[in-house]
Amino acid sequence: MxxxxxxxxxxxxxxxxxxxxxxxxxxxxxxxxxxxxxxxxxxxxxxxxxxxxxxxxxxxxxxxxxxxxxxxxxxxxxxxxxxxxxxxxxxxxxxxxxxxxxxxxxxxxxxxxxxxxxxxxxxxxxxxxxxxxxxxxxxxxxxxxxxxxxxxxxxxxxxxxxxxxxxxxxxxxxxxxxPSFSYWNGCSTGGRQGVNEAQMYPDDFNGIMAAAPVINLGQDVIAFEWPYIVMNNEKTFPSQCVFNTFLNASIAQCDGLDGVKDGLISNIKDCDFDPYSLVGKQVECDGTSNTISHSVATVYRKILEGPRTPSGEQLWYGLELGVRTNDLYTGDANTATSNGTTIAVPFPVTDEWIKYFLKLDPSYDTSTITYAESAELFAQSVNDMVNSSSNNPDLSPFHKAGGKMIVWHGLSDNIAPPGGTLNYRHRVESLMGGTGAVDDFWRLFFVPGISHCGGGYGPVPTDPLAAIVAWVENGTAPDTLAAQFTDPSGAVVNHDICRYPLVSRHDGKGDPKVASSYTCAESF
Structure with missing residues (x-):
């Protein structure tokens, strides 16, 4: 009633x-x-x-x-x-x-x-x-x-x-x-669901907006747990304040690579920040003086590198420079400090996934995972999830059906490595004729400074669903996504996000808070 x-x-x-x-x-x-x-x-x-x-x-x-x-x-x-x-x-x-x-x-x-x-x-x-x-x-x-x-x-x-x-x-x-048109809208798991729909049910939606898609489940399970594994194996647990010292130093070094100092690392490819450059630096955190040690720099480097075997072979991608390790959502490299003691905190989803799906034991203590065991779990996870990872690169049925897809992923995602999305994109391009051919139906946008599904310290896409609607219904393929945020001074910043493989570059003269002051240039 x-x-x-x-x-x-x-x-x-x-x-x-x-x-x-x-x-x-x-x-x-x-x-x-x-x-x-x-x-x-x-x-x-x-x-x-x-x-x-x-x-x-x-x-x-x-x-x-x-x-x-x-x-x-x-x-x-x-x-x-x-x-x-x-x-x-x-x-x-x-x-x-x-x-x-x-x-x-x-x-x-x-x-x-x-x-x-x-x-x-x-x-x-x-x-x-x-x-x-x-x-x-x-x-x-x-x-x-x-x-x-x-x-x-x-x-x-x-x-x-x-x-x-x-x-x-x-x-x-x-x-x-x-309905005249049908659309998908989701982020993280929702992003994975959208990309999976394009792979398995290409006629379900005319347009798909998928943000930060977790499309490599087998690999991502261990990648998400990797910072926790690293801290436990190195027996070193930096506070979030100490982690932020690395964040701020990397921004200070690489911020200007896009032509303007705006607090964002837009060009991660050319950023060569070395975590060991901070060894010996004094940091004030919560009224206490801390010295960045070699072991702390090692933890940070290993988190950025991503999962590796004990011999150093790279298994999957890590987090990118400029990441806030714990922001908006509980990040992969989460720590908690109480009474002067800092401990590592696992990312809940993958911690549970390891316990239930890989070890079949909800009481399993993930804090005991060694580097050797993590490599074994990685292999098991990839094998177990081979048919469930939502990363089939053959999108030709979706393309044939006339579908359009927009994917955006924060470069400072503190949960899902953007490298996994780029890896999938490269595989699709290899199968389907290169960047231009794939751009006919799928456009990818990497967003500087943004954490998982939002947050962080940069402009967030304001209405990517409207962009996919315009593409589907009017044929207007987006070269940029409008994005906005409020900076620490309270000023509103507008900054268009360029489609992959382009990145935003300042024109050298315009107001850095205005989108028209930027152009899209090659980088990736």
Missing amino acids: AKINNAFITLASIFALASAAQSCITINDLNVPGAEILNITSILQTNVSAPAPPPDPAYTGISFCDVTIVLTHPGGNDTVTVEIWLPTTGWNSRFQATGGGGFSSGIGSALLGPAVAQGYSAASTDGGNLGFGFQINPEAFDSDYNVIPGIFEDYIYRSVHDMAVVGKAVTEIYYGKA
């Missing part, structure tokens, strides 16, 4: 609400290939407030038909919930599916609210609940700690495709016509 929160309401409004409420309760007879519908419920939600990504204020006054569908896959012992929000007025004839983060396949109102406020019909899925945020769901495993059949498949690929099928079908039933 409709919830009427206004003190005064017109007769026409009552009829409109009644009509919308009726359409909510008549959604049925859905067909999802390979799945069985268990339950469908719907309710009219009026004058709802929904969160918005910081720093935007919450969206208020949203009214929508809230449809919840529960389904299962025969023989899978799984239960998947899909929620679709359908705006009662102002539908823009588009459908938007939204992604998850960590172990969550979807994050609900955090993305649904903004989507509906912009006129989209929008969907989210719990993906069978492999986990919630940074925590695994123990109920997704049997007594021997094997994941229950079907739930892992739901998390990796199946639930997103089902959401696309269900979401578009419900949209058509509700409005009496199919």
